[in-house]
Every structure is written in structure tokens, then in C-alpha cells.
Amino acid sequence: MKYVQHINELIRTTIDNSNPIVLYGQNISAGSCISGLTRGLKNGEKRLVINTPNIESTQVGIGFGLMLSGVSSVFFMKQQDFLLLGIDHLVNTYNFVRINEPSASFTIVPVVVDSGYEGIQSSLNNFSDFCSIARIAGYAITNRHDADHIVRTHLVSPGFRIIGVSQRLFQTEILSCENDPTVYNNGEIFQYYEGADITIVCFNFSFPQGMKLREELATLGLSSSLFSVNVMTPIDWLHILRDVSRTKKLIVIDDSKSVNRSCYHLTTEVYRECSIDRVLTLTRDVTDECLRPCSEEFSIDTNSIMKTLRQ
Amino acid sequence: MFKEGTVNMKADIKVSEEIIRNRLSQMIINEMCKKKEFKIPIHLALGHESIAVAVSAVMEEDDRLVLTHRNIHYNLARNPCFKAEIDEYLLKSEGLAGGRLGAMNLANERRGIVYTSSILGNNLSVAAGMALGKKVKEEDGIVIVVTGDGAMEEGAFYEGVTFLKTCNLNAIVIVENNEWSLATRIQERRCPIHLDRFASSLDVDYVLLTGNDVYAYITALKQARREAIERNAPVIIEVKLRTLGDWRLKTEEYPDGKFINYHAGASPSIEVSEWPLIREDDSDPVFVLSRYFEIGQLRNISCDMLNRLTGEIQ
Numbered sequence: 001m002k003y004v005q006h007i008n009e010l011i012r013t014t015i016d017n018s019n020p021i022v023l024y025g026q027n028i029s030a031g032s033c034i035s036g037l038t039r040g041l042k043n044g045e046k047r048l049v050i051n052t053p054n055i056e057s058t059q060v061g062i063g064f065g066l067m068l069s070g071v072s073s074v075f076f077m078k079q080q081d082f083l084l085l086g087i088d089h090l091v092n093t094y095n096f097v098r099i100n101e102p103s104a105s106f107t108i109v110p111v112v113v114d115s116g117y118e119g120i121q122s123s124l125n126n127f128s129d130f131c132s133i134a135r136i137a138g139y140a141i142t143n144r145h146d147a148d149h150i151v152r153t154h155l156v157s158p159g160f161r162i163i164g165v166s167q168r169l170f171q172t173e174i175l176s177c178e179n180d181p182t183v184y185n186n187g188e189i190f191q192y193y194e195g196a197d198i199t200i201v202c203f204n205f206s207f208p209q210g211m212k213l214r215e216e217l218a219t220l221g222l223s224s225s226l227f228s229v230n231v232m233t234p235i236d237w238l239h240i241l242r243d244v245s246r247t248k249k250l251i252v253i254d255d256s257k258s259v260n261r262s263c264y265h266l267t268t269e270v271y272r273e274c275s276i277d278r279v280l281t282l283t284r285d286v287t288d289e290c291l292r293p294c295s296e297e298f299s300i301d302t303n304s305i306m307k308t309l310r311q
Numbered sequence: 312m313f314k315e316g317t318v319n320m321k322a323d324i325k326v327s328e329e330i331i332r333n334r335l336s337q338m339i340i341n342e343m344c345k346k347k348e349f350k351i352p353i354h355l356a357l358g359h360e361s362i363a364v365a366v367s368a369v370m371e372e373d374d375r376l377v378l379t380h381r382n383i384h385y386n387l388a389r390n391p392c393f394k395a396e397i398d399e400y401l402l403k404s405e406g407l408a409g410g411r412l413g414a415m416n417l418a419n420e421r422r423g424i425v426y427t428s429s430i431l432g433n434n435l436s437v438a439a440g441m442a443l444g445k446k447v448k449e450e451d452g453i454v455i456v457v458t459g460d461g462a463m464e465e466g467a468f469y470e471g472v473t474f475l476k477t478c479n480l481n482a483i484v485i486v487e488n489n490e491w492s493l494a495t496r497i498q499e500r501r502c503p504i505h506l507d508r509f510a511s512s513l514d515v516d517y518v519l520l521t522g523n524d525v526y527a528y529i530t531a532l533k534q535a536r537r538e539a540i541e542r543n544a545p546v547i548i549e550v551k552l553r554t555l556g557d558w559r560l561k562t563e564e565y566p567d568g569k570f571i572n573y574h575a576g577a578s579p580s581i582e583v584s585e586w587p588l589i590r591e592d593d594s595d596p597v598f599v600l601s602r603y604f605e606i607g608q609l610r611n612i613s614c615d616m617l618n619r620l621t622g623e624i625q
């Protein structure tokens with residue numbers, strides 16, 4: 001099953017159990033329904049589906065207004081870049097709403113347009129930057145397991161959060177592992193494998209790169225632990241630190257274009273807390289080359305990693 | 312003791328009392344501002360009392376009020392306890408919001424003030440969400456959102472009204488037009504925005520209120536509220552008013568004094584007194600009361616009120 005299909009089904013079943021609720025966004029029940037993400041959302045008993053005008057800032061404010069009225073909502077957004085227009089509410093309105101610990105749920109589901117060739121105004125993939133400005137809970141969906149947990153647990157639950165989906169992955173087969181991962185801290189960190197030699201930790205939407213790297217290292221005789229950090233605000237690193245203390249080798253992968261990458265929080269903790277042989281931080285080179293339509297590919301060269309590890 | 316030849320012989324004296332309470336409370340706060348007793352910025356709304364008292368008078372149980380940085384007049388109108396307001400400004404835990412909101416974000420959910428924003432334009436969207444919430448919950452009442460001639464320049468104003476109209480949501484959008492945004496007059500900062508034409512371009516009803524007659528405002532607001540609810544539509548109410556408390560600053564360049572518009576903090580030109588009149592014309596809501604009641608009667612009310620308020624916060 002495709003990534004987007006799986007998430008769409010999860011959204012529909014989760015929402016079926018949550019009333020009253022308002023589902024809104026631009027073209028969410030028209031045309032391609034955000035490339036299938038919101039297909040099949042229907043008005044129902046105490047469920048309102050609204051194709052709104054193009055008013056992103058107001059759309060974010062509306063979710064908080066609904067929250068203050070005790071009504072839950074999900075705002076689906078075709079492109080995370082447009083959420084920049086709603087930043088005022090993400091910070092200022094949320095700061096007002098959060099002090100009374102609201103019982104209603106408000107979730108924004110933006111598509112992170114990281115598929116490449118969409119141009120310089122359609123490429124913001126720094127999911128964590130949105131979250132860090134106001135300590136917003138944020139969850140990135142990268143595979144079947146985290147999708148299941150995050151959508152079921154967080155799509156409709158008291159409070160506010162952002163759940164990001166990756167456009168690059170939309171039409172790919174949704175990734176899954178043989179065994180269910182261990183879920184730490186209510187979906188902040190997922191551990192997919194435990195290995196003896198290396199700890200691999202993926203950030204933002206780089207789980208596919210981490211999976212591939214783990215498999216390639218395995219063919220070279222190295223067994224790796226594989227974690228994915230799906231939240232963006234400072235978290236409890238304990239489980240990863242324990243693993244790194246054992247393997248003494250850490251590879252972090254972060255595909256974000258931010259200069260404030262979440263992975264640096266982890267590496268700082270590792271240097272402080274663990275005695276470690278090697279830390280490899282794999283990030284994008286963010287240069288002016290990014291300021292033109294390009295592939296936005298973020299690939300990892302296993303051979304050069306092996307070379308570095310052997311040194 | 313109605314004044315002969317008054318406009319409305321049935322005018323309720325309690326409404327006038329409320330105008331006087333609102334005015335005196337602000338004057339006392341102004342004195343405290345002069346003495347720098349507050350750490351937080353406070354935007355007084357002297358001259359804005361009529362619309363606030365009228366809004367409070369027409370609000371029903373399920374109505375929701377959404378405010379902006381200049382909210383003191385509404386908070387005072389909705390909240391009979393002066394001390395709780397002062398304590399909030401002093402950031403005490405006994406304050407209206409436990410000392411957590413201060414002045415620029417002061418809300419009071421129990422009295423229907425559900426959201427207050429210090430970010431211009433921001434509250435329109437939140438009010439739109441609340442109006443939608445009412446629709447979903449099939450709840451009675453209306454959302455009333457207050458903004459200014461400066462805040463309505465923000466794109467959020469346009470988006471908010473568009474959304475309210477598109478989704479058939481009833482709401483009253485009050486624009487307090489004092490012609491100023493901080494230190495600039497409308498003519499100094501922008502082209503005119505004809506709110507009546509703006510409203511009609513979106514098929515939204517528009518009402519203009521001028522003259523600070525609180526009794527007339529109550530009648531107009533009741534009608535606007537009823538029609539908005541009947542039509543499931545927003546209505547824009549523009550209120551022309553003057554923020555009182557301006558003063559003249561003498562400098563070498565301006566030996567006769569340069570006009571300083573009151574925006575926030577203490578107004579040096581305002582003194583608290585038993586008869587809290589500031590201007591002898593329609594720009595002062597207190598002056599307008601004398602159309603309905605004898606000055607002597609109003610003065611007596613004011614004198615008692617001042618004693619009560621100062622006693623309350625001692």
C-alpha cells in the first residue's frame with residue numbers, strides 16, 4: 001500500500017470515532033483531495049467538512065477559536081510553506097490557548113513538500129523549526145508503524161500539535177519492518193532494531209535513508225540499532241543514550257534544511273553523557289544550489305561511511 | 312429626575328452609572344500609572360466607554376466577546392469587581408486571571424470574554440473559529456469581536472470577515488475608529504478604507520455609530536445582534552470615537568506645545584475627580600449623559616461611585 005493511502009485510511013478511521021469535529025482546509029474534499037490525503041472525508045452527524053477560502057493565517061486562528069469553544073478540528077494543508085502565513089497564531093494564539101489546558105483537539109496536518117523540482121518557494125522541509133518556535137508538539141510520519149501510532153494517538157486528542165507528512169513519500173510503498181518497533185515517550189522516539197555495532201538515529205523525514213543504511217551495513221557484516229525521532233521539540237534521550245553507550249558508534253541522519261537541526265540536541269547529549277568512539281552526522285549541504293528547482297535528493301554513501309568508520 | 316425634553320424618558324439610570332463607573336475606574340488606574348505602580352503596559356480607553364457599556368448591556372448568556380490590546384473598557388464593563396482588575400494589573404494571584412494575563416491579553420471567560428489578543432488582526436480569526444464552534448455545537452448566542460481602525464488594516468481582517476460571511480456565521484465585528492494607530496493619524500499612514508463599501512462588497516451589513524450616546528448604541532446593537540442571528544451573517548459596526556487623554560508637549564520647536572495622541576500608559580492631562588467629565592462635547596460619553604439626566608444627579612452618583620471604588624481597592 002502507498003504511504004498516502006495508508007495515512008488516508010488511518011485518518012478516516014480515527015475521525016469516524018471523534019465527534020463533533022470540524023475538518024477543514026483548501027480543496028480537501030474537491031479535486032485530488034490533497035493528492036489523496038483527505039479523500040473520502042464526508043459531512044456527517046456532528047462532523048463538518050469545509051473547503052475554505054485561501055486564508056492560511058485565519059485557518060490557523062480558526063482552529064484555536066474552535067478549541068476555545070470546545071470543538072475539535074483538523075486543518076489539512078497542501079503545503080507546509082503556506083503555514084508560514086499562520087505563524088502568528090502558532091505562537092501567540094497558542095500561548096493564550098495553552099494556559100488553560102484545553103480539552104478540545106486541534107491538529108494541523110501539512111504536507112512537507114520535499115519532493116524536489118517544485119522550486120524555491122515550495123521546499124521548506126524544516127518541520128522542527130515550526131515546532132521549536134513555541135514548543136509545539138510535532139510528529140513526522142515516515143512509515144507504517146509511526147503512522148499507526150501517531151495518527152491513532154495524536155490526530156484527535158486534547159491539545160494542539162502538528163503532524164507532518166512527506167510529499168516525497170506519498171506515492172511510494174509505505175515502509176514497514178518485520179517487527180513492531182518499541183515506542184518511547186508516547187511516540188516521540190521509535191526503536192525499530194537493536195544491533196551490536198552501531199546506533200543509527202533518523203530525524204525529520206530521513207527514516208528511509210536510515211533503513212537503507214542499516215540494510216547496507218548489515219551486508220557488510222555490521223549490525224545496527226535503528227531509531228527514529230519523530231518529534232521536534234526537546235525530548236528525553238535516555239533510550240538512545242543507553243544504546244549509544246553500548247555500541248559506542250553513532251550515526252545521525254537529518255534531512256532538514258534548517259541550521260537548527262534537532263539532531264544536534266542529540267549529539268550534544270551524547271558527547272556529554274557517553275564515552276564514544278565515533279559520531280557521524282549526516283546532513284544536507286544547504287547552499288545556494290538549493291535556491292533553484294532541483295531534485296532535493298538526500299542520499300547517503302554507505303562506502304564513505306564505512307571508510308570513516310574503519311579509520 | 313429625568314431631564315425635561317430628554318431624548319428618551321425611559322433611559323435607565325443604571326446604564327449611566329455604568330459609564331461613570333467605567334470612567335472613574337480608568338481615572339484611578341491612570342493615577343496609579345502616573346505613580347508607576349504597574350510593571351505592565353496599560354492602554355486606557357477614556358472616551359470609549361459608551362460602546363463598551365452598550366456591548367455589555369446587550370450581551371446574553373451565550374454571547375462571546377473577543378478583544379484587542381485596548382480592552383480595559385470592556386473588561387471593566389463586564390466585571391463588577393474593580394479590585395480583581397487592579398490585582399490583575401499588579402500581577403497578583405488574586406487578579407482576574409490569576410495574574411497570568413496582565414492587561415493586553417486580559418480575558419474573563421466567566422463573563423463571556425474568551426479571548427484577547429495584543430497582535431493586531433489576530434483576534435478576527437479566533438473569533439471566526441468561535442463562531443464556527445457555535446454553529447457546530449448548535450449553541451445560541453453570537454460572537455462579538457472588537458478591533459480598531461489600525462488593526463483592520465491587517466490582512467487578517469479581510470480574511471476573517473470573508474470566512475464569517477462564507478460560512479454563514481453570525482458575528483458582530485466592532486471597529487473602534489479613533490483615527491489613530493499609535494502615533495499616526497489615518498491620513499498620515501494610509502489611503503482611506505471605506506468600511507461601508509468594503510462591507511457591501513462582501514454583502515455584509517454595515518452600521519455606523521457616532522455621538523457616544525450609550526442609550527442609542529444599546530438600541531442599535533440589539534437590532535444588529537438580532538438581525539445577524541436571524542440572517543446567520545456577520546455585521547460590521549464602525550464606531551467613531553475619540554480617545555481622550557491627549558496632551559501638549561512643549562519643546563523648543565513647538566513652544567505652544569505639540570499635540571500628543573494618547574495611546575498607552577499614564578495620561579498627564581487626566582486627573583481623577585468627583586465629576587469625571589473630560590470634554591464638554593459629544594466626544595465625551597460622560598458629557599452625553601447630561602442629555603438624559605440632571606447634572607446634579609449624575610454628580611451625586613459619581614461622588615458615591617468614587618468613594619466606593621477607592622474604598623474597594625484600599
Ligand SMILES: Cc1ncc(C[n+]2csc(CCOP(=O)(O)OP(=O)(O)O)c2C)c(N)n1
Pocket residue numbers: 380381429430431432458459460461462463487489491492493574
Ligand atoms: C501585528 C501588530 N502590528 C503592530 C502592533 C503594534 N501596535 C500596537 S497597538 C497599535 C495601534 C493599533 O491601532 P488601532 O487598531 O486603531 O487601535 P487603537 O490603539 O487606536 O485603539 C499598533 C500599531 C501590534 N500590536 N500588532
Ligand SMILES: [Mg+2]
Pocket residue numbers: 459460461487488489490491492493
Ligand atoms: Mg485606532
